[in-house]
Amino acid sequence: xxxxxxxxxxxxxxxxxxxxxxxxxxxxxxxxxxxxxxxxxxxxxxxxxxxxxxxxxxxxxxxxxxxxx
Numbered sequence: 001x002x003x004x005x006x007x008x009x010x011x012x013x014x015x016x017x018x019x020x021x022x023x024x025x026x027x028x029x030x031x032x033x034x035x036x037x038x039x040x041x042x043x044x045x046x047x048x049x050x051x052x053x054x055x056x057x058x059x060x061x062x063x064x065x066x067x068x069x
Contacts, residue, residue, distance in 0.1 A: 014042060019062055022055060 021035050036051055046054065 014038075015058075019058055022058055023062070 017038065018035055021031055021038070032051060032055070035055070036046065039046060039051075
């Protein structure tokens, strides 16, 4: 497997995990903490504002993909 394919796979898996966390039926505060902790495991440290911006973008993508169904 090429290195770029591996990174694409890992990135897709990480994005899928983040979306799953956002869609899980849990309080927003707990979900954000889980998401921030998971991102730190991948070496990504975001501020509260950056995290909220990322969550907004992910919600738009999820909403856009569900509109196409």
